[in-house]
Amino acid sequence: MKASWEKIEKNVGVLEVEVGAERVADALDKAFKKVSAKVNVPGFRKGKVPRSIFEAKFGVESLYQDALDIILPEVYVEAIEEVKIEPVDRPEVDVEQFAKGQVLKFKAKVTVKPEVTLGDYKGIEVEAVSAAVTEEELNEELTRLQQRHAELVVLEEGQAANGDVVVLDFEGFVEGEAFEGGKAEKYSLELGSNSFIPGFEEQLVGLGKGEEKEVNVSFPENYHSEDLKGKEAVFKVLIHDIKRKNLPELDDEFAKDVSEYDTLVEYKEELQKRLQERKDKDSEAALETAVVEKAAANADVEIPASMVEAELDVMVKEFERRLRSQGMTLEIYFQFSGQNESVLKEQMREDADKRVRNNLVLEAIAAAEKITVSDEEVNVELEKYASSYQKTTEELRELFASNGSLEGLSNDLVIRKTVDFLLENSKHVSAAV
Numbered sequence: 001m002k003a004s005w006e007k008i009e010k011n012v013g014v015l016e017v018e019v020g021a022e023r024v025a026d027a028l029d030k031a032f033k034k035v036s037a038k039v040n041v042p043g044f045r046k047g048k049v050p051r052s053i054f055e056a057k058f059g060v061e062s063l064y065q066d067a068l069d070i071i072l073p074e075v076y077v078e079a080i081e082e083v084k085i086e087p088v089d090r091p092e093v094d095v096e097q098f099a100k101g102q103v104l105k106f107k108a109k110v111t112v113k114p115e116v117t118l119g120d121y122k123g124i125e126v127e128a129v130s131a132a133v134t135e136e137e138l139n140e141e142l143t144r145l146q147q148r149h150a151e152l153v154v155l156e157e158g159q160a161a162n163g164d165v166v167v168l169d170f171e172g173f174v175e176g177e178a179f180e181g182g183k184a185e186k187y188s189l190e191l192g193s194n195s196f197i198p199g200f201e202e203q204l205v206g207l208g209k210g211e212e213k214e215v216n217v218s219f220p221e222n223y224h225s226e227d228l229k230g231k232e233a234v235f236k237v238l239i240h241d242i243k244r245k246n247l248p249e250l251d252d253e254f255a256k257d258v259s260e261y262d263t264l265v266e267y268k269e270e271l272q273k274r275l276q277e278r279k280d281k282d283s284e285a286a287l288e289t290a291v292v293e294k295a296a297a298n299a300d301v302e303i304p305a306s307m308v309e310a311e312l313d314v315m316v317k318e319f320e321r322r323l324r325s326q327g328m329t330l331e332i333y334f335q336f337s338g339q340n341e342s343v344l345k346e347q348m349r350e351d352a353d354k355r356v357r358n359n360l361v362l363e364a365i366a367a368a369e370k371i372t373v374s375d376e377e378v379n380v381e382l383e384k385y386a387s388s389y390q391k392t393t394e395e396l397r398e399l400f401a402s403n404g405s406l407e408g409l410s411n412d413l414v415i416r417k418t419v420d421f422l423l424e425n426s427k428h429v430s431a432a433v
Contacts, residue, residue: 012109024101092109126291138268138271138272145258155244167187174227215235292422307356312348365418369421378410
């Protein structure tokens with residue numbers, strides 16, 4: 001096989017590949033075995049028709065597409081390794097020659113990982129953020145815990161107010177017709193949470209148990225369903241129950257109920273320690289973010305759109321996992337937020353671009369500073385996962401290697417060490433008063 005690479009734009013080039021006739025013949029043989037097992041030829045069982053009879057009846061050309069599907073992925077991978085390029089998107093392949101007894105010739109237009117021209121990345125000044133826990137922050141945390149441990153009490157009398165949880169049936173209609181996904185029974189909704197279409201929750205305030213109401217709303221113009229965008233809708237609502245939060249007193253009994261401490265004073269001391277640990281981590285994370293973003297801003301790199309799109313796909317999947325951990329699906333989120341995947345991606349696009357840029361610059365710095373990780377460092381990291389996987393470190397290494405995760409783990413460790421390197425070589429300055 002012969003392969004050559006010529007750059008035609010900043011991040012795009014043409015890969016030219018030539019593969020010998022023997023390998024083409026081998027691909028045609030494999031294609032024949034695959035195709036002959038599926039075709040019916042009178043007088044022969046499937047898979048038993050002689051090659052000469054098959055080609056006489058169907059033509060050797062009938063094997064070409066299957067043969068190309070077999071040979072192209074293999075030789076493409078070999079070719080990019082030979083010319084030492086790193087594609088970041090699917091190639092645009094143009095087959096120039098492919099026939100029995102001939103060499104295979106094809107060209108592929110390939111978008112590759114962009115080159116990074118590093119700017120200053122040592123001695124970067126970053127603002128040190130105060131990590132001291134204030135009395136106000138401590139009280140806010142206590143209030144949050146008080147809300148979390150509040151008891152929901154069913155109101156037998158009275159009207160729903162913001163902060164209450166109402167249990168309701170609803171069914172939505174547009175132009176008098178019920179629409180798909182607009183009906184639910186005994187659905188729990190916290191008023192003021194802004195979970196539903198704008199204007200829906202506000203119209204439930206003041207309703208009592210057993211009351212019915214027609215709620216009039218308009219779907220947002222960017223709603224995910226084309227049939228509902230901008231449409232006026234009427235929801236028929238029935239309130240089954242109203243539940244109100246009964247906040248516990250912030251006293252020694254509260255401390256006993258939510259912690260291992262006997263007094264509120266002791267619990268507040270422990271809570272302050274935990275908040276301090278959290279703030280220290282947040283402060284360190286803020287420094288890391290600042291130093292990486294400044295190093296990235298000092299670098300020159302042109303990011304292919306395909307890399308940003310790939311990162312957006314990753315971010316949407318991460319967002320979906322977070323929703324599922326909260327008992328919600330992406331579909332339900334779109335339904336009640338009035339968004340769709342395109343709108344969500346546009347909101348994430350700036351962050352996706354920043355993530356791609358930052359990672360590219362960190363990789364370039366790691367290469368420039370020859371930052372690597374040893375097998376021992378990888379093993380230390382694997383040990384952290386071993387208990388949750390219920391495997392030994394070696395078993396886990398084999399598992400990660402078999403599913404292609406080991407290289408990703410090593411790369412993550414290199415990036416982490418590179419961030420540490422930037423922090424060690426940065427200058428921390430106090431915030432201006």
